[in-house]
Amino acid sequence: MTNTTAVTVQSKRDHGGGLDAAVARxxxxxxxxxxxxxxxxxxPYPVGNCPAxxxxxxxxxxxxQQLLAAARRFWNVPxxxxxxxxxxxxxxxxxxxxxxxxxxxxxxAPTYNEHHAAFAAHGWQVSDHSPSQARVLVHPNNPDGRLWTAQDATAPLSVIDESFCDVTPEHSLIHLAAEPGRIVLKSFGKFWGLAGLRLGFAIARPDTIADMQTRLGPWSVSGPALRIGAQALQDMDWAAATRSRLxxxxxxxxxxxxARGAQLVGGTSLFRLYRVEDAxxxxxxxxxxHIxxxxxxxxxxxxxxxxxPADGWERLEAAL
Incomplete structure (x- = not known):
C-alpha cells in the first residue's frame, strides 16, 4: 500500500470502542x-468525591491556576x-x-485519524510527503508506538500529540513547546484511565495559547475536571507505580x-499492536x-x- 492510499483511508475516522454494535451482534x-x-x-486514578x-x-x-501549576510541574513545561x-x-x-x-x-500513516479529519475539514491538503507548511507527529504513534525526534518537527506548524507519552516520559518532546509554531498535546484519558472526564492540554508559546484560548472561550473545563486533574497530576507516587504495573x-x-501465533509490531504499555494471519x-x-x-x-x-483489568486475564487467555 502506498503512503497516499494509507492517508486517504485514515479519513474514515475509525476508532476503538463501538461496543454497543459488538453487543448487538x-x-x-x-x-x-x-x-x-x-x-x-x-x-484508573481513584477520583474520590468532589465537593458539591x-x-x-x-x-x-x-x-x-492549581491545575496549571500541577501540569507545569508534572510535564516539566518550559x-x-x-x-x-x-x-x-x-x-x-x-x-x-x-x-x-x-x-x-x-x-x-497509519496514525490516529482525527488529525487528518480536522485538517481536511478546514481545507488543508493532507499528504505524506515533504515539504509542507504543517506536520502532525503522534508521539508515541497510535497504533504502532513509533517515536519521533525533534528533527521531525521542523514544519512552520508542528503538532506533537503526546496523548500516550505519559507511560514513557523520558521520550517526551515537551521542550519543543517553547519554540515558535510547536504545539504539544496531552490527554488525561489514557494514562490516568479517565477518558470520561474529558480533559486535555495544549502546550505552546504564549501567543499561540492566547489565540487558542480566544477560540475556546471561558469556563471550558468543568469544576470536577479541574479538581481531579490537579490532584492526579500531583500524585507522583501513583504515576510511578502505574508505569511499572503497565x-x-x-x-x-x-x-x-x-504464544498463540501473533507477531509483535509495536505499541506502548497501554496497547499492543500484533500482526496475525486474519485480523x-x-x-x-x-x-x-465477549472480548x-x-x-x-x-x-x-x-x-x-x-x-x-486485573480480573480479566483468565478470560482473555481462555479466549485466545
Missing amino acids: FGGTRAAWLDLSTGINPT QDWTALPDQAAH ADAEILPAPGASVLIAMIPTLRAPATVRIT QQDSDRLDALAL QAWQDRLARH WSRIFPYSQTYLRLGLP
Missing part, C-alpha cells in the same frame, strides 16, 4: 464485556511556554487547523499473544467470548489489544 450485556479496543488504563460546589458553581480561577486546558484533546485537535491559513499538512501487564499480554477472524473469535478488540480498515493483519 454477539450478544451479552455491555457490562459483561471486556473492551480491549482502546488504549485506556483499565485501572464543583458541580453547582462556575469553575473559579483559583482551581484553574518557562517560556503556556498551558491551555480543554474539555478533551479532541477539541484541541479540531481547533488547531484554524490557527493558520489552509495549506499542506504532512501526516504519516509495563508488567503489557509484557504479560505479549507473552499470551505471541477479522481473531476479532470475531474474541468477540464470541472486544481493534482492527483497522487499512490492514487485514493488524490487531490491537489494550490491557484487561
Whole structure:
C-alpha cells in the first residue's frame, strides 16, 4: 500500500470502542464485556468525591491556576511556554487547523485519524510527503508506538500529540513547546484511565495559547475536571507505580499473544499492536467470548489489544 492510499483511508475516522454494535451482534450485556479496543488504563486514578460546589458553581480561577501549576510541574513545561486546558484533546485537535491559513499538512500513516479529519475539514491538503507548511507527529504513534525526534518537527506548524507519552516520559518532546509554531498535546484519558472526564492540554508559546484560548472561550473545563486533574497530576507516587504495573501487564499480554501465533509490531504499555494471519477472524473469535478488540480498515493483519483489568486475564487467555 502506498503512503497516499494509507492517508486517504485514515479519513474514515475509525476508532476503538463501538461496543454497543459488538453487543448487538454477539450478544451479552455491555457490562459483561471486556473492551480491549482502546488504549485506556483499565485501572484508573481513584477520583474520590468532589465537593458539591464543583458541580453547582462556575469553575473559579483559583482551581484553574492549581491545575496549571500541577501540569507545569508534572510535564516539566518550559518557562517560556503556556498551558491551555480543554474539555478533551479532541477539541484541541479540531481547533488547531484554524490557527493558520489552509495549506499542506504532512501526516504519516497509519496514525490516529482525527488529525487528518480536522485538517481536511478546514481545507488543508493532507499528504505524506515533504515539504509542507504543517506536520502532525503522534508521539508515541497510535497504533504502532513509533517515536519521533525533534528533527521531525521542523514544519512552520508542528503538532506533537503526546496523548500516550505519559507511560514513557523520558521520550517526551515537551521542550519543543517553547519554540515558535510547536504545539504539544496531552490527554488525561489514557494514562490516568479517565477518558470520561474529558480533559486535555495544549502546550505552546504564549501567543499561540492566547489565540487558542480566544477560540475556546471561558469556563471550558468543568469544576470536577479541574479538581481531579490537579490532584492526579500531583500524585507522583501513583504515576510511578502505574508505569511499572503497565509495563508488567503489557509484557504479560505479549507473552499470551505471541504464544498463540501473533507477531509483535509495536505499541506502548497501554496497547499492543500484533500482526496475525486474519485480523477479522481473531476479532470475531474474541468477540464470541465477549472480548472486544481493534482492527483497522487499512490492514487485514493488524490487531490491537489494550490491557484487561486485573480480573480479566483468565478470560482473555481462555479466549485466545
